[in-house]
Amino acid sequence: MRKILYALFLVMLIFLSGCSGEGAEKGTVLLRNIEFDFSGPLDAGSNTAQYEWSINPKDHLRMWGENSEIKTAKLVSATVNDADELEFDGVNSLVLSLSSNNADLSMAEIAVLNPIKAKSNKQELNLAQEAEIDDYFQESMMYILLDAGLAEAIDDDMKLTADLTFEVTYD
Amino acid sequence: MMKKATILSLFSILILGIYSFTFQTKDGGDRLIGVWEPSNGRARVKINKIGSKYFGKIVWLKEPKDPVSGKPKTDKNNPDESMRNVPLRGYRMLKDFIYKGDDVWEEGTIYDPLNGSTYNCTIKMTNKNTLDIRGYIGVSALGRTDVWKRLKIKKKKGRKRGRK
Numbered sequence: 001m002r003k004i005l006y007a008l009f010l011v012m013l014i015f016l017s018g019c020s021g022e023g024a025e026k027g028t029v030l031l032r033n034i035e036f037d038f039s040g041p042l043d044a045g046s047n048t049a050q051y052e053w054s055i056n057p058k059d060h061l062r063m064w065g066e067n068s069e070i071k072t073a074k075l076v077s078a079t080v081n082d083a084d085e086l087e088f089d090g091v092n093s094l095v096l097s098l099s100s101n102n103a104d105l106s107m108a109e110i111a112v113l114n115p116i117k118a119k120s121n122k123q124e125l126n127l128a129q130e131a132e133i134d135d136y137f138q139e140s141m142m143y144i145l146l147d148a149g150l151a152e153a154i155d156d157d158m159k160l161t162a163d164l165t166f167e168v169t170y171d
Numbered sequence: 172m173m174k175k176a177t178i179l180s181l182f183s184i185l186i187l188g189i190y191s192f193t194f195q196t197k198d199g200g201d202r203l204i205g206v207w208e209p210s211n212g213r214a215r216v217k218i219n220k221i222g223s224k225y226f227g228k229i230v231w232l233k234e235p236k237d238p239v240s241g242k243p244k245t246d247k248n249n250p251d252e253s254m255r256n257v258p259l260r261g262y263r264m265l266k267d268f269i270y271k272g273d274d275v276w277e278e279g280t281i282y283d284p285l286n287g288s289t290y291n292c293t294i295k296m297t298n299k300n301t302l303d304i305r306g307y308i309g310v311s312a313l314g315r316t317d318v319w320k321r322l323k324i325k326k327k328k329g330r331k332r333g334r335k
Contacts, residue, residue, distance in 0.1 A: 041329055045230050046261025050221060086333040093258050099267075101222040103278050107266045114245065114256045130251040143221055147228075149258050153329030 024071055024169040031164040035083070036146040038158040046095075046147045049160070054141045072169045073137040078111040078125040080146065083159040088116050088123065093149035096125060096162070098133055100142050108133055114149070137168060200225065200270025203294065207302060207319040215322060216264060225276055227265030229284075235260060248287030259284055268294060281306045290314070 036049035078096055082088050093114035099107045110133065111125035136142050146160060203225055206217045215231035237244050244259040268279030274296040281292035281304065290306035291314075297303055300321040307314025 089333050095257055099221050103269055112257045114258055128251055129253040147261055149261050153327045154332055155329045156332045
């Protein structure tokens with residue numbers, strides 16, 4: 001049953017909604033159930049899984065207008081879920097970052113949770129207030145990285161998923 | 172006889188050239204990947220590749236706990252106050268390095284968690300187990316070089332998830 005539910009949610013859903021206002025328009029980019037597969041054995045300390053986001057936000061902006069361009073972007077919510085439903089057993093911290101192959105773009109840490117709140121399959125991360133990610137939304141591809149800090153080594157694989165919401169302005 | 176020797180030499184050079192070209196192309200800059208120890212021995216940094224760039228994160232600290240709080244150290248000097256509880260063990264202190272050939276990786280930065288400063292940085296592999304890490308502000312001539320040594324780390328056996 002769980003597998004079937006997963007299959008339903010495996011597909012990343014991107015939803016863009018626009019609203020008119022003075023000056024630049026505002027929109028929301030939602031990433032739902034993006035998967036982070038940690039291949040075991042996992043080391044004590046930080047382990048990284050990456051998600052390659054190869055969807056060009058510019059393509060989606062065409063929903064609002066042919067020549068739209070994203071001006072600014074900000075992460076407004078980040079939730080990480082334990083897909084194995086083990087209440088983040090063994091995990092004591094989570095850090096979310098963005099990276100790109102573009103030499104002009106530096107890696108940006110965008111959210112953190114340390115320590116993990118106990119006994120839950122869902123964790124809301126604290127957002128970086130000064131992360132500059134506007135230029136990532138000019139790229140056709142970026143890496144979303146999830147670092148899971150483990151208290152001790154684990155011989156299993158681990159699967160976490162994330163729901164991210166970005167607010168963008170465009171014109 | 173002389174002509175035969177010349178052809179043989181040329182052929183050898185050609186083969187050697189093809190071999191080294193193949194080696195360079197195949198290998199790229201991935202020989203940087205591994206666990207390294209700075210000269211002060213206070214930390215160990217694991218270098219990995221994400222996309223086409225190289226990053227190094229702290230995987231071991233000689234003094235992992237904050238002497239005041241007794242809790243695991245965090246990035247308490249991060250200029251972004253909201254990120255000061257990022258664990259130091261796991262922090263990427265080397266970021267965004269691009270392999271330029273000739274055992275040199277450039278365009279990256281190195282972060283000093285002791286003061287929260289980020290410096291431009293170049294990495295030069297002087298032999299397969301030694302790196303010259305040069306941090307600088309502005310021009311490379313005005314900087315400091317530290318020598319890092321490669322470590323071989325054995326994986327520790329772990330437990331199963333959910334069966335503590």
